[in-house]
Amino acid sequence: MTYKEALTAAMMRLAEHPRTLFVGQGMRFSGQMMFPTLQGVPMEKRIELPVAEDFQMGFCTGLALKGFIPISVYPRWDFLLLAANQLVNHLDKLPLMGDFRPKVIIRTGVGPQIPLDAGPQHTQNHTAAFRLMLKTVAVVELMAAEEVLPCYQQALAGEGSVLLIEHLEKYLA
Secondary structure: HHHHHHHHHHHHHHHHHOEEEEEOOOOOEEEEEOHHOOOOHHHEEEOOOHHHHOHHHHHHHHHHHOOOOEEEEEEOOOHHHHHHHHHHHHHHHHHOOOOOOOOEEEEEEEEOOOOOOOOOOOOOHHHHHHHHOOOOOOOEEEEOOOHHHHHHHHHOOOOOEEEEEEEEEHHHH
């Protein structure tokens, strides 16, 4: 199974859960590399948002506090930076401030530099920095196809929120 096939299988597995919702840009309309991995996800589980990354993370935190399991999709790490306030100061810290255990599965990707280099604003990897900042949100970097499905299954079955980092150049293999 290729990396992209594993991601597609993982998204279908997540979609089977009655409380999951897929939230972000490119959930209902093509235009970013992650879109094809959603091909088996029913449209009624997809929420298309405008480009409002900080709002998206806050919205997903609210959904999680109400019992949903949002899969919050940020097509590139560089875009997730705009949601850092909600991720680092709110979603990550809620479990430290009382009996709050929101579960958000956050999907992001390191942009490819081949076959076309999208430039430094679309290809950065901030995994190491966010591992230092996040105390309760697990950070998992998906380097191989065989890691994908087990890691997404653990994110769904486990406690708390998880940030999963995909490598978009692996979609092309």
